Amino acid sequence: MTADRPRTSLLGTTALLFEAPGETTLETQRRIWAVAHEAAGFPGVREAVPGMNNLMLVFVEPPRRPEEIEQRLLELWNVVAPLPIAGRCIDLPVAYGGEAGPHMADVIEHTGMSVDEIVERHSAPTYIVFALGSHPGYCYLGGMDARIATPRRKVPVLKIPRGAVSIGGSQTGVSASDGPSGWNTIGSTQIAFFDVNRSPPALLQPGDSIRFKVARVLR
Amino acid sequence: MIKILSVGALATVQDLGRTxxxxxxxxTSGAMDPLALAAGNILLRNQENTAAVEVPVFPFKVRFERSTVFAVTGADCAGRLDEAPVLPWWAHRAEAGQVLSLSHPKQTTWRATRAYLCIxxxxxxxxxxxxxxxxxxxxFGGYEGRPLRDGDELPTGRSNGRAVPGFGLVPPGLALPLEADGVPAVRVLPAAEYDCFTNSSQDALWSTGWKITAQSDRYGYRLSGRELNPLRPLExxxxxxxxxxxxxxxxxxPIIQMRDAQPSGGYPKIGTVIEADLWRLGQAPIGSNVRFIRCSWDEALGASADIRRWLANSRRLVELHCGERGGR
Amino acid sequence: MSNPLDHVDQLGAWLKDANLALLELRGPSATLRLVNDGASVRVVEGEESPSVDAPSMTVRAPSPGIFLDRHPLHERAIALVADVRAGDPLGFLQIGPLLLAVPAPRAGTLTDVLVAHGTIVGYGTPLFVLQPIEGEAS
Known part of the structure; x- marks a missing residue:
């Protein structure tokens, strides 16, 4: 959902959500990174967590007047210079469709495209890591072709395996560990995105990028 | 050290969570009932964030491999230390070799489902x-990053002798009850997409009961009740x-995100249960109903203050009591 | 050796203090019933038994607080005529969120509760009557 102007809302007494206006773009995300960098230092803020063209600020304690923080964020948004991050790029071989992508049929049905068209469009872009979230090491990627966008599932699936490549709305990503998800799995790959014994524990950071290489297409 | 002799599904080591x-x-993970965990630690004069064992399924049996002081908070599980009855929310001494057994919680004056073994x-x-x-x-975290299994041996901190057995705390669930029309309730602040739902959906949120279905766990509580519909589809x-x-x-x-919930998502948010009431949900049994009470920001702050006051008062009285008993 | 009837005067005084109408005391083989009509306390039933072998004892509040005849999470009080071991809690005293036990000073039979559940009591307030079991001293 997009709006003309930035929006803020409360996540209970725990956090505050800031949502940038407009279509999801890398330029907007660079402003989000810049605001996150500044807002992490606001008094009373425990953590600034970038999402997809949005930002969550987690409170140390619920502030007496959250609207003061909201106002400060909106002012910052108007003046901040985008923070360009040029990271590294990794290639991931993907098996598309079949057992590797049990929800490919749903994407075919929604988009009206063939498996080959979907695979071609999904593997064409270089995806920028916009943010980490969902589960340890998971990367939210920007740059998916809007023509293969498919709504999240009506009922989330209780267990999607590590390495699952999936589409949720206009986004795509790769599961970093087994777990529940509401996204449509279209393929699978193998990589360790997170290792608690590594420093930093997450393989990729915002600004890094991923290219999906077609290993095979199962029908 | 304590040795797990018998454990059901999903007993885990928890503290107040990871920030x-x-x-x-x-x-964040962390105890589903952080108030019970903090209270157990206060009883034992530990730091409030000290790790304990969260037990959601019974029976549960553990052997103390060296003498210590422990408390079982949360649900009253008719505990036994060898044969002797173990009072809930109470500091007890255990000698090396003694076995603590917890059985399925009795729903008496306070309805609860999860017990915390604090040491x-x-x-x-x-x-x-x-x-x-x-x-x-x-x-990762906890014991090998997984739920506990029979035979696991959990290391315990070296007791510094501060804990004093023989007294207890009155569970805060009795002192801070919250109901709507006789149904246990939690307070909710409307969230970003609240206005995107139909009026009848908004009414249903506040005025009807929500059943906690069997597909509910530490990740989230899947509820069943009236269907909540947005005015138009939202992505x-x-x-x-x-x-x-x-x-x-x-x-x-609706699905309420709980302590193991993923830290991001994209489904429409109709509201958020305030942090100060999450412990109530953490103790709500599967199959029971819960009601949502709309609250203002100031009321939510008041609820947080009530919790802080209860903890501070408990800490003060415990220290006073233990001080009289010659504790340090 | 003594029997409950030796303590009728004392029991009567408690009864008046506590403003209770009836006190029934039962041991393994003796029953004593005192009635307080406001003006005086009289024994309406007393049965002596040669097997009563120890004096009943009063268990007093170890601290001020709200007297509870059961743990707040329990639905039933400890039953009268129940045998208790030394150290077992007979009842509780609540001070804010703090809960203290009123332990049995020695093994015995709980024969009476002198204060109603929820009453605010002071230090030393008589709370229970316990008939010790001979040979099972703590």
Whole structure:
């Protein structure tokens, strides 16, 4: 959902959500990174967590007047210079469709495209890591072709395996560990995105990028 | 050290949770009833964040391999230390070799489902990314990053002799009850997409009961009740979320994010259970009903203050009592 | 050796203090019933038994607080005529969120509760009557 102007809302007494206006773009995300960098230092803020063209600020304690923080964020948004991050790029071989992508049929049905068209469009872009979230090491990627966008599932699936490549709305990503998800799995790959014994524990950071290489297409 | 002799599904080591890892995709985890955990630690004169064992399924049996002081808070599980009855929310001495058994909770004056075995100086597993809580999705933290199994041997901190057995605390569930029309309730602040739902959906949120279905766990509580419908279909961009957020997937049946919830999501949010009431949900049994009470920001702050006051008062009285008894 | 009837005067005084109408005391083989009509306390039933072998004892409040005849999470009080071991809690005293036990000073039979559940009591307030079991001293 997009709006003309930035929006803020409360996540209970725990956090505050800031949502940038407009279509999801890398330029907007660079402003989000810049605001996150500044807002992490606001008094009373425990953590600034970038999402997809949005930002969550987690409170140390619920502030007496959250609207003061909201106002400060909106002012910052108007003046901040985008923070360009040029990271590294990794290639991931993907098996598309079949057992590797049990929800490919749903994407075919929604988009009206063939498996080959979907695979071609999904593997064409270089995806920028916009943010980490969902589960340890998971990367939210920007740059998916809007023509293969498919709504999240009506009922989330209780267990999607590590390495699952999936589409949720206009986004795509790769599961970093087994777990529940509401996204449509279209393929699978193998990589360790997170290792608690590594420093930093997450393989990729915002600004890094991923290219999906077609290993095979199962029908 | 304590040895797990018999354990059901999903007993885990938990403290008050992991902060600061959300930007890596690491959720908070932590006790489903943080108030019971903190109270158990206050009883034993531990730091409030000391790790304990969260027990959601019974029977549960553990052997103390050396003498210590312990407390079982949360649900009253008719505990036995060898044959002797164990009072709930009470500091007890255990000698080396004694076996603590907990059975299925009795729903008496306070309805609760999860018990916390708190031990003087805590379950001494390594802190990972700043916490001893089990991160089930990431398979780290707690005891080997997984639920406990029969035969596991959990290290415990070396008791510094501060804990004094022989007294207890009155469970805060009795002192801070919250109901709507006789149904246990939690307070909710409307969330970003509240206005995107139909009027009848908004009414249903506040005025009808929500059943906690069997598909509910530490990740989230899937509720069943009246269908909640947005005015038009909503697809959101993924954003940070926190425990307590009430998401409404396309099916119209809400899901409350709980302690193991992922730290981001994209389903529409109709409201958020305030942090100060999450412990109530953490103790709500599967199959029971819960009601949502709309609250203002100031009321939510008041609820947080009530919790802080209860904890501070308990800490003060426990220290006073133990001080009189010659404790340090 | 003594029997409950030796303590009728004392029991009567408690009864008046506590403003209770009836006190029934039962041991393993003796029953004593005192009635307080406001003006005086009289024994309406007393049965002596040669097997009563120890004096009943009063268990007093170890601290001020709200007297509870059961744990707040329990639905039933400890039953009268129940045998208790030394150290077992007979009842509780609540001070804010703090809960203290009123332990049995020695093994015996709980024969009476002198204060109603929820009453605010002071230090030393008589709370229970316990008939010790001979040979099972703590």
């Amino acid at each position: 600061g890892g959300l930007s890596l995709g690491v959720g 003087a100086d805590g379950v001494d597993v390594p802190a990972v990314l700043g916490s001893r809580s089990t991160q089930l999705r990431g398979s 959101l961009r993924s954003h940070g979320i926190v425990p307590g957020v009430i998401q409404v997937p396309h099916g119209g049946q």
